[in-house]
Amino acid sequence: MGLFDLFKKGDKVGKDSAIDSKSLVQTKENASKSDADRDVVTKLSYHPDWNVPQEQQYVFNFLANDLAPLKPNQLSLSAINIDPNPVNGSWNVKAFFRSSLSEAIELGDIELLILDKDDNRLASHYFNFKDLGVIPAESARPWIFTFPTASITTEEMPEEGWKISFNLLSLRGHQLDLDETWQKQLPKEEQEKLADIVKTLPKLGKTEVNFTGLQAKLNNDKSLHASIFIRNGHEKAINLEQLPLEIVDARGVVVANGSFKLDPILIVQPNTTKPWTFIFPANLVNVKGIDLSRWTARVTQ
Secondary structure (H helix, E strand, O other), X not given: OHHHHHOOOOOOOOOEEEEEHHHOOOOOOOOOHHHHOOOEOOEEOOXXXXXXXXXXXXXXXXXXXXXXXXXXXXXXXXXXXXXXXXOOOOEEEEEEEEEOOOOOEOOOEEEEEEEOOOOOEEEXXXXXXXXXOOEOOOEEEEEEXXXXXXXXXXXXXXXXXXXXXXXXXXXXXXXXXXXXXXXXXXXXXXHHHHHHHHXXXXXXXXXXXXEEEEEEXXXXXXXXXXXXXEEEOOOOXXXXXXXXXXEEOOOOOEEEEEEXXXXXXXXXXXXXXXXXXXXXXXXXXXXXXXXXXXXXXXXXX
């Protein structure tokens, strides 16, 4: 296979990026405490379709011997080198995918990142790990992860100290982000109900921020209390200082409109949904014919 030409005698193993396997797979946990502290030396493993020439086996063995031991039940990506494609600008990223699990595993789609020595993102792309085949227990499989040009956000190759890593935010899935005041006021059962609702909401785009109605109530003093899910699909936190908001009822009529100054600033963590209640005073609410059987919240310009 032509890919062997990319692995050279002068290659060296670089930074390692290891995670707890629970982030990706369900495994049996039989290890004792003493066993959990042991070092696992991963053995070289080739894809079953590979017919590796003898000379190339020496290269792989040399690289594998440089790999640091793992702790039990870890998954790791060990960087080797990046070969840019001179034709299309993509990056062929050479690495070992390693497992210290005591059983074989096969994975699916996973987003990987290329990070520089200061952990700044240089590239991100989803890979189908089924292509790597079944990974034996306590093994290290050499692989080339090709990051297309569109997935690369820098014009320069990274300096020493770069790494290839799993995107932990995408692995954990979208989560409920409860403010401390809500955590104190809401019983555990109610918190769990909110978390269950969040799981049922449509998936967000990577750069999408969405406002979804949760509960609206018209009080005796004609004020309107609207609890809203603020959903952040970004991989960075968003800070809300001022929020112009309107409520549209089941008739399609704007029944409340106001601008809220959030002090302290409301922070919504990456890839999370935060519930928050906005109170529209009576002078900002149109109660005539109001129908809150269905309603939506909209951010106005």
